[in-house]
Amino acid sequence: MRIRDLTNGYERDPLLKVGVGAMIIALGFATVVVVAASLSRPMEVAVAKPEVKSSTGPLIRSDPGIDPWVERDIPSPKPQVVPPPEPKADSQPVPVPDKQPRSQPKPKPEQRTQTLPQDDGYPLPTNEQVSAANDPHRYKLPQGAIMALSIPSIGLENVPVLNSDTKGALDRGVVHLPDTSMPWSNTPERNVYLAGHRLGWPGTGSHLVFYRLNDLEGGERITLRGKEGRKYDYRVIENFVVGPEDDWVTGRVRGRDLLTLQTCTPIPTFQWRLIVRAERI
Numbered sequence: 372m373r374i375r376d377l378t379n380g381y382e383r384d385p386l387l388k389v390g391v392g393a394m395i396i397a398l399g400f401a402t403v404v405v406v407a408a409s410l411s412r413p414m415e416v417a418v419a420k421p422e423v424k425s426s427t428g429p430l431i432r433s434d435p436g437i438d439p440w441v442e443r444d445i446p447s448p449k450p451q452v453v454p455p456p457e458p459k460a461d462s463q464p465v466p467v468p469d470k471q472p473r474s475q476p477k478p479k480p481e482q483r484t485q486t487l488p489q490d491d492g493y494p495l496p497t498n499e500q501v502s503a504a505n506d507p508h509r510y511k512l513p514q515g516a517i518m519a520l521s522i523p524s525i526g527l528e529n530v531p532v533l534n535s536d537t538k539g540a541l542d543r544g545v546v547h548l549p550d551t552s553m554p555w556s557n558t559p560e561r562n563v564y565l566a567g568h569r570l571g572w573p574g575t576g577s578h579l580v581f582y583r584l585n586d587l588e589g590g591e592r593i594t595l596r597g598k599e600g601r602k603y604d605y606r607v608i609e610n611f612v613v614g615p616e617d618d619w620v621t622g623r624v625r626g627r628d629l630l631t632l633q634t635c636t637p638i639p640t641f642q643w644r645l646i647v648r649a650e651r652i
Contacts, residue, residue, distance in 0.1 A: 487615050487633060487644045493570035495639060496579060504579040513543060513576065518554070518598065520545055520565065524591040525583040531576060532565060532595070541568060544576045551621050554595050554603035562623045563595065566633040569641065581634035585610070587647045593630060605630040605649035612636060612643045620646050
């Protein structure tokens with residue numbers, strides 16, 4: 372019996388060598404088959420995959436039969452205009468600062484509802500009437516007069532003053548504008564406002580009563596006398612011209628005790644108002 376070398380038996384046994392070789396060949400063939408199979412599978416899948424066509428075709432322009440929507444031209448909203456509040460019946464328009472003479476302090480408005488009295492439509496005076504207007508003239512107080520006005524420098528004495536601004540009252544003498552101050556008003560300041568015709572109707576108490584009012588330039592004395600006989604003396608401080616709507620001149624001036632005389636100017640258009648102001652002395 373042959374004894375085999377256990378450490379090198381695989382080299383000495385011919386059958387073992389054949390078996391090992393066959394195993395190696397089989398493993399190599401299997402490897403080749405696996406590699407070939409892995410390379411050929413994607414190609415088969417690519418060939419077997421059906422062709423996919425695009426579901427979107429080319430754009431074709433056509434008339435859909437519907438008019439396109441056009442945005443309306445909507446104008447922008449107009450700004451809301453808030454009208455000024457209606458003036459109350461017993462209120463006076465707010466004074467206009469740029470029409471006020473610079474030399475005058477801003478007056479405190481009193482109650483006024485109309486423009487300054489107008490003097491037009493009267494006949495121009497004759498030379499004889501003008502000459503008579505330059506002479507001193509004493510008036511008689513009619514019934515209803517609240518006081519008398521005297522301006523010695525222009526020949527006026529005891530001119531009747533009526534507390535009304537109507538045309539009828541203006542034709543009877545000099546009018547005191549209602550709701551303006553009285554010489555005896557119990558207020559911190561006063562502005563007694565009187566108006567008279569520059570011409571007026573011949574034969575009436577107002578004819579040429581303030582014809583020479585423009586002669587008052589400063590320093591002249593003016594006196595008001597109440598029905599009870601009390602006198603109120605003033606001295607002229609200035610004269611100026613305003614428009615017929617500038618009724619701020621009827622208002623009081625803070626801390627001042629004033630008398631204001633008004634007539635129309637110039638002759639014969641009378642589109643302005645001549646204002647003479649005097650201060651209590």
